Amino acid sequence: MTDRIVHVASAAPYDVTVGRGLLERAIDALPGASAKVLVVHSAPLAPVADRLRALIEASGREPVLAEVPDAEQGKTAEVLAFCWQVLGKSGFTRSDVVVGLGGGAVTDLAGFVAATWMRGIGVIHLPTTLLGMVDAAVGGKTGINTAEGKNLVGAFHEPLAVFNDVQFLTTLPRHDLVAGLAEVVKGGFIRDGRILEIVEDNLDLLSAAGPQDGARASMADERTLDDAALPILEELIARKVAVKAEVVAADLKESHLREILNYGHTFGHAIEHVERYQWRHGSAVAVGMMFAAELAHLAGRLSEADVERHRAILTGLGLPTTYASDKWDALLAAMRLDKKSRGDMLRFVVLQGIGNPVRLEGPDPALLLGAYGAVSR
Template identity: 40%
Template sequence: MKLDDILNTDSKAAVSPSINAQSMLLDMRIKGQDQHYEIHIGDNALGQLQTLLKGRRCAIVSDDTVWALHGKTLCQALQLHPEAYEQIENWGQVHNETLCLSPTSNECLTPTSTECLSPTSILCQSSDTNFNKLLSISVLPNGEGSKNLEQLTRLYSDFVRAGLTRRDLVIAFGGGVIGDLAGYAAASWLRGVSFVQIPTSLLAMVDSSIGGKVAIDLPEGKNLVGAFHQPKAVLIHPQFLDTLPVRQLRDGIAEMVKAAMIRDEELLPMILNQFRDLPQNQSKDSPAKHNRSQPTQQISALPEINALLKRALSIKKNVVEADEKETGDRKLLNFGHTLGHAAESRGGYSVLTHGEGVALGMQWITRLSEEKGLSEPGTSAYLESALAQLGFETAPPLDFPALKDWVLRDKKMTESGLEVILIRKPGEGYVYPIASKDVDVFFKVNTPDLI
């Protein structure tokens, strides 16, 4: 299909008949393991918390932006004991204090400033077994800069103070950063505790919340410390998207374009019809600062948003079920990420958002593969035109020497070289190995222009 055809395709005609637009449930079963978890999409998704908890205690991990916007919604869904509600209400707006309720008494403790934890936390516990028990709320600074060892250690400290055990549950309430960080904390705490993903960003909803990859960043590179730890469930409440800034919304759009390019060309018409009229980014502030700006439309009201979420999720679902530990086809989900992660890392995670990095990476790698005859003619122009329609900038010429150090530390490096994901034609991705001695030749320098 040509791009002109895609732009003129009715979004309803692009919905696969295998996707039931009225269904509120998408099941995922991971092959090779005696487990499965469910993905609930829709306005009633948070209602599943009661079934998941079954009276278990929980620790919430969120960020300051998400908690200020949606913390009350989550607390209502949890149906917490009135004691917990009172403590949270008294805590008020997010600030740098810790409020504790003694596990052994009803005495309310106000710690001194030297005892306060950062990230912000509430620690509380109810003696009534008929109510869900909230152990802690850990609120981290918004943005990729929080996905590090320092914030991980602070979560561990909160878990210690809360008395989190293996029978308890961690709730990751936020975007991809919170899902990765809280998921890795859950994977490593007491050698593994259960966790639930409640994604609030489009990127997390369609990509990072499913599949079980959890990680933190190091100064030397993105996601270098991590694990595979599947969530107990993923609860997707589309109304959370209504407060998502446009720049952050495009992070998820980039991941959806990636999914379309590797497995489902017909997904692209749906993406374009839903999102090509978004306003342009208003500034080049750091990603964390920009995340506090407000959107200009209700995303949950878009006519095909639920069908679009399900279609994008189905691509990753099918790939992950076939290859949970990324030894084969799951590598396709890294399309655009090798160079994209390098660009993010080079900017110290403060210049480019993840989606902006992936959009650059997809363009760079597809230009190279088409020049080398590894992609069908026109594939690069097709991709760049679609991204431009969605508000992404056209990538400048690749300056590989500026990114090389990060590329060589990428998790897709093997003892024999680097594996990159290429697009044979739209909807058909494949793994292409590059021998170590040929990396410089493959990523030829077209111009010294910097990113």
């Protein structure tokens, strides 16, 4: 099957390739001057990292592997310092390269490692989760978490290339796959309405067994992906990447337009913070989009029908749309740390209709409480 290639026309242009069997393609993308390659990976991907090691050696370069904790547990200052130590002891120079192999947390970390080593070396991303493929690995945002919040420390550092190999998704637990679909449908809500139509037409292939809370479920009883869904996912991934590519090419450092990519994230990141990152990111963003839709409706910007379309798509996929009713003070405190906030003024991305994101600045506290009530359980 022909690969889909999305070009990101930023100041340092690169391609995002969507297809199958892309490990060798990633090796071909290594710069000719690179002598050493650091592969940052999580423990479950050790067998794939070993395959990469062999391919890197066959290309005449020296591979170095750095295994890091899985998911958000790997995005800490301690893990970052460990990666720096590996680079230093291995003698990495400015011509060498980092490869991020794993989910969005790993590519966030690997990108920040590359951004900070010798003030910036090359990085190539091989995301292995849907969330990583459509969001974290594309656009140059890198970073780690702190006790005060998510992604508060980081840098903008664009990759040399991104390879989205959908074969990785065939073994991804269904609930983690569906959590990634939250970011896909976000692209539909803010820009490409065709994404929503494709999801609505294929809920039977894409959905989880039923609505979930946001916490990680047991892996033992989760279904994996039907092969029939792969062509659908390839189109959805390419479309969502195209949405992000258009935005980041115009606004890499989030000074204006790029803020629209944070639809659902202000409330969603607050949930993650309050839950100590035990919720999946996509699950938290799903509730965050529902909150933003209810807020926009109360502010007179979004129709009730569009609010219900949010609910139908998200619940149809098996994503959560509600949250605990007794957490408002903690959520509000967390939202005040959001990167879009200015001083004491909260700023939200909301919709003025599907495909038309706008900013809502300093909304009346009564509207915020009303939206929270609408998504409380």
